Amino acid sequence: MDGVGTIRVTETAQIGRYCLISGVHHRRNLMSPKVPPIRKPMHEEYDRTTERRSVGPVALTWTSVQVFTYAMRAYLPMADRQRQLIDAGLTIAERDGVSNVTVRRVAAEAGVSLGLVSYCFGSKEELILAMATQIVQELVDHSDPGPDDNSSPEGIGQVLRAALTGMWRQVERTPGRQLLTYEITTRSLRDPGLGEVAKHQYEATAALAAVALERAAQTAGVTWTRDLDHLAGLVVMAIDGVTLRWLVDHDSEAALARLGDVADLLTTMTV
Numbered sequence: 001m002d003g004v005g006t007i008r009v010t011e012t013a014q015i016g017r018y019c020l021i022s023g024v025h026h027r028r029n030l031m032s033p034k035v036p037p038i039r040k041p042m043h044e045e046y047d048r049t050t051e052r053r054s055v056g057p058v059a060l061t062w063t064s065v066q067v068f069t070y071a072m073r074a075y076l077p078m079a080d081r082q083r084q085l086i087d088a089g090l091t092i093a094e095r096d097g098v099s100n101v102t103v104r105r106v107a108a109e110a111g112v113s114l115g116l117v118s119y120c121f122g123s124k125e126e127l128i129l130a131m132a133t134q135i136v137q138e139l140v141d142h143s144d145p146g147p148d149d150n151s152s153p154e155g156i157g158q159v160l161r162a163a164l165t166g167m168w169r170q171v172e173r174t175p176g177r178q179l180l181t182y183e184i185t186t187r188s189l190r191d192p193g194l195g196e197v198a199k200h201q202y203e204a205t206a207a208l209a210a211v212a213l214e215r216a217a218q219t220a221g222v223t224w225t226r227d228l229d230h231l232a233g234l235v236v237m238a239i240d241g242v243t244l245r246w247l248v249d250h251d252s253e254a255a256l257a258r259l260g261d262v263a264d265l266l267t268t269m270t271v
Contacts, residue, residue, distance in 0.1 A: 078120065085127065086134050089106050091109055102124070103127075125195050129200050132201045136204065140167070140212050142170040156266075164256075175247060213232060223270060238262045
């Protein structure tokens with residue numbers, strides 16, 4: 001800069017980083033008192049190493065301009081960026097509750113712009129649904145029964161027990177996230193602004209359960225005698241109840257025993 005043109009600093013978003021709007025020039029000196037001071041954002045995890053403040057007028061230097069590039073970060077594919085924002089939302093929700101998950105706070109947690117959050121998720125409803133789906137996906141990922149050479153009906157029982165046990169270990173490791181699934185459901189049912197999040201949440205959960213059941217049947221070499229969607233609904237109902245009970249009493253032994261009974265029941269529905 002030559003000291004004649006200036007760039008106006010505007011607090012378009014308190015996202016834990018500063019936003020510099022380029023292309024707006026004024027014929028003022030860089031130290032003009034008309035340039036508003038940069039204020040420290042409310043976000044508690046603000047990186048102080050990027051702060052450039054003064055009591056009076058603010059001089060825009062290359063160091064302060066670098067704050068803008070810091071917020072932009074490196075390019076990430078859409079799926080990776082969405083996962084980053086989902087993780088940020090889950091962190092906020094586990095710490096402060098679902099009601100505190102806002103686009104502004106997610107942007108601050110992830111260190112990105114508000115516009116980027118809106119670009120990746122069209123609405124808060126869409127983001128919260130993605131958070132709920134991610135929690136269930138993690139359970140499904142841990143329920144992979146793995147290879148099993150036994151193709152007898154007893155084999156499917158072993159596969160199901162192994163899958164449910166693997167899933168349960170993830171539940172025990174992430175009680176806060178499991179509690180979020182219920183909080184998201186009840187919050188959606190009470191808050192008209194969240195639309196049909198609860199309905200879509202259970203549809204996504206049942207779809208993932210169906211995938212796990214189909215995978216288990218293929219592993220054991222059996223066929224389900226009931227409609228897969230019906231069985232998935234049954235499994236979701238059972239896991240919901242067992243998990244909620246465990247969040248209250250933390251009796252893992254009893255929880256695993258109940259899940260074992262679910263596996264035994266499902267075994268009777270194969271050929």
